[in-house]
Amino acid sequence: MKRSIYIFSLVVLFIVQFNIAQQTPAPKQNKTISIIGATAHIGNGKIIENSVIVFENGIITQIGQASNISSKGEIIDAKNKHVYPGFIIPNSTLGLGEIDAVRATRDFDEVGGMLPHIRSLVAYNAESKVTESMRPNGVLIGQITPRGGVISGTSSIVQFDAWNWEDAAIKVDDGIHINWPNNVKWDRKTQRIEPNKKYNEQVNKIQNYFAQANTYDIKSNKSKNNEFEAIKNLFTGKQNLYVNARSEKQIIDAIDFVKEFGIKNMVLVHGDEAYKVSTLLKQNNIPVILNRVHSLPRSDDDDYDLPFKHASLLTKSGVIVALEANGGMERMNSRNLPFYAGTVSGYGLTDEEALQLITINPAKILGIDDKYGSLEIGKSATLFISEGNALDMRTNILSRAFIDGRDISLETHQTKLWKRYMDKYEGN
Numbered sequence: 001m002k003r004s005i006y007i008f009s010l011v012v013l014f015i016v017q018f019n020i021a022q023q024t025p026a027p028k029q030n031k032t033i034s035i036i037g038a039t040a041h042i043g044n045g046k047i048i049e050n051s052v053i054v055f056e057n058g059i060i061t062q063i064g065q066a067s068n069i070s071s072k073g074e075i076i077d078a079k080n081k082h083v084y085p086g087f088i089i090p091n092s093t094l095g096l097g098e099i100d101a102v103r104a105t106r107d108f109d110e111v112g113g114m115l116p117h118i119r120s121l122v123a124y125n126a127e128s129k130v131t132e133s134m135r136p137n138g139v140l141i142g143q144i145t146p147r148g149g150v151i152s153g154t155s156s157i158v159q160f161d162a163w164n165w166e167d168a169a170i171k172v173d174d175g176i177h178i179n180w181p182n183n184v185k186w187d188r189k190t191q192r193i194e195p196n197k198k199y200n201e202q203v204n205k206i207q208n209y210f211a212q213a214n215t216y217d218i219k220s221n222k223s224k225n226n227e228f229e230a231i232k233n234l235f236t237g238k239q240n241l242y243v244n245a246r247s248e249k250q251i252i253d254a255i256d257f258v259k260e261f262g263i264k265n266m267v268l269v270h271g272d273e274a275y276k277v278s279t280l281l282k283q284n285n286i287p288v289i290l291n292r293v294h295s296l297p298r299s300d301d302d303d304y305d306l307p308f309k310h311a312s313l314l315t316k317s318g319v320i321v322a323l324e325a326n327g328g329m330e331r332m333n334s335r336n337l338p339f340y341a342g343t344v345s346g347y348g349l350t351d352e353e354a355l356q357l358i359t360i361n362p363a364k365i366l367g368i369d370d371k372y373g374s375l376e377i378g379k380s381a382t383l384f385i386s387e388g389n390a391l392d393m394r395t396n397i398l399s400r401a402f403i404d405g406r407d408i409s410l411e412t413h414q415t416k417l418w419k420r421y422m423d424k425y426e427g428n
Contacts, residue, residue, distance in 0.1 A: 023132075025161045029381070029405030032056045032073025035083055036066060038385065043085040043359035043374035045352045053083060055381035058405030063375055076385070076400065084355070084390050085375050086140030086159075086382040086403065088362040089334050090289050091177075091242070091269055091324040094131045094142050095124040095158070095165075097331055109148035114209055116176045117230040118153030120146045124165040130331045131160050133412045137335045137396055138384045140403055141170065143366055145177055145242075150206060152177040154230065155242070157366050159382070161408045171368055175240030175267070176231065178206070183249045203253060210261050237264030240367070242289075246272040246298065255284055267365055270326070272298040275310055278317035287320035287365045292327045293340035305347060311357055312348025322362035342391035351391060381405040 033055055040051035040063065052069040054062040062069050096108035107123045124144050125131075134140070140160055146153035154173045162168035181202035187194040196202075214235060216228035233239040241263050243254045251268060255277075258266045266284070268274060270291045274281060281288065295307045303309070314321045323341060325334040337358055345354035363373025371380045382403050388395025401408050 023409050023411060025163055025167070026403070026406035026408045029056070029058050029402075029407070033076065033381075033402075033405070033407075034071035034073055035076045035078050035385065036071050037077055037079035038081045038083045040083045040375055041085075041352065041355055041390075042376070043355060044376075045356060047352065051083065053375065053383070055402075055405050058381055060375060060377055060379055060381050063377060078385050081399070082386045082388060082390065083375065083383055084138060084386060085359045085373060086384060086401075087138045087337055087358045087390075088141045088143075088322075088366070088373065089134070089139050089325060089337050089358075090143040090322050090362045090366060091145050091155075091326055092142045092330070092334055093145060093147060094134065094160075094331050094334055095126065095128045095144055096120060096146070098125070098128055098130060100329065108146055110146065110153065113149045114151045114227060115146070115149050115153045116151045117226040118146055119156070119173060120144045120153055121156035121158070121165050121169060121172060124156075124158060124168060126158075126162040126164050126168050129413050133332075133414050134160055134335050135401060135408060136398055136410045136412060136415060137338055138386065138390050138398060138401070139335060139337050140382055140384070140401065140408075141368075141372060142334070143174065143362075150179055150181075150202075151209075152179065154239075157368055159403050161403045161406065170372070171366065173233075173239065174366055175242050175265075176234060177242040177244065177269070180243055180245040180250045180254050181206075183247055183253075203257075207257065207260075210257075214261060234263050234265075235261070240265045240267050240365075242267045242269050244269045246270050246291075248273040248276045251277050252280065255280060255286065259284075269324070274319075275306075275313040275317075278314055278319055281314070282318045287322070287361070288314055289322045289324050289362075289365065290314075292325050292330075292333070293323060293343050294336075295327065308343055309347040311344045311354075315349060315353065320361050320364060321357055322365055323357045338391050338396055339393050342389075342393070345391060351389065354391060 035053045040048040050066045052066050052071050093108040098105035110118050143155050143157050145155040154176050157171040158168035181199055183196055183199045184193050185196045213228040213231040234241050245251050245254050266286050268286055268288045271288045274288050293307055297306045311321050341354040341358045345351045360373040363369035384401035385399050387397040390396045398410055
């Protein structure tokens with residue numbers, strides 16, 4: 001009897017796991033593919049009408065107007081459709097959490113304050129159903145980023161169709177993320193914003209920590225310090241330092257900090273008041289990953305539409321800008337990345353300029369623009385075909401998508417439910 005129950009339990013467990021697992025990742029590209037007739041949005045501001053895009057072994061080999069290029073291999077007729085490079089979501093916890101209300105599924109915030117050696121990549125769940133739901137909107141690549149503490153840890157870049165984190169990895173340990181102390185805080189007693197009296201103390205703590213890391217010599221120290229070793233690449237320029245800062249003072253102090261310690265590559269994350277110091281950001285070649293576009297202004301004195309036009313203000317100042325989805329239900333809202341860009345395009349930027357905020361610009365910031373972020377010869381065939389403008393939720397309807405030339409599935413748990421209930425109600 002016990003044996004029968006045991007076998008039955010295993011069968012049930014197998015069926016449940018089979019039903020909840022992500023679909024099998026697509027196989028490698030094994031034949032030449034040509035997409036013909038589409039409007040190709042290159043991702044760098046350019047457009048090619050009536051285009052031909054040819055890719056082999058996951059690499060774009062030809063792209064241009066149909067009059068100049070001959071198609072070959074499998075032909076995909078995309079007349080009256082649009083082709084885009086895969087969208088890139090930076091500063092994301094996709095794959096590090098599944099259900100916000102269930103602690104066991106959240107793996108993005110480790111215990112501790114200074115955690116530069118914590119690597120988000122090894123915790124990335126390639127079979128996340130939330131991550132899978134990004135693909136039908138064209139979001140195919142992400143920077144998987146830890147949260148919490150003063151120094152949260154190290155991020156990596158992945159593509160969203162893989163067996164495991166090893167297969168998913170595009171760029172390993174691209175940078176370290178630090179949460180700059182707030183110079184103001186909400187006082188519960190007075191019910192208003194007050195200066196943070198411990199701000200200087202908190203900044204000094206970061207400075208002392210980096211001073212120790214800067215003088216740490218890997219060869220001469222008998223006892224290995226994993227934390228300080230992890231930071232060393234910031235001083236050589238091999239990694240970015242992503243600084244989460246919002247106010248003008250925070251941003252200026254963070255810039256002074258990276259100058260003091262000779263940190264080569266700083267990226268400002270969130271930057272609610274970045275527009276106030278755009279000249280300083282441009283002078284120091286500091287790109288910005290802007291906070292979620294669909295947000296309220298930070299201050300009562302800000303323009304009501306500042307979150308919508310902020311990207312335009314910075315772009316016109318010469319600052320490289322990318323968009324993120326950080327905030328409430330950020331993993332689920334990451335699929336709205338193209339629509340954030342669509343909103344921005346109505347506030348000072350053209351569609352093609354807004355497109356750069358989720359394609360070539362994040363690729364440059366993350367250091368993967370040699371292979372991703374635009375449709376160019378020699379780059380990865382990570383792209384998709386849309387029925388219309390992919391920045392408009394009414395016409396962002398994907399028919400095909402490819403990651404490194406692999407023809408990926410656009411089916412998800414959500415699309416299956418949609419079809420199921422559409423059939424039900426259309427039949428009534």
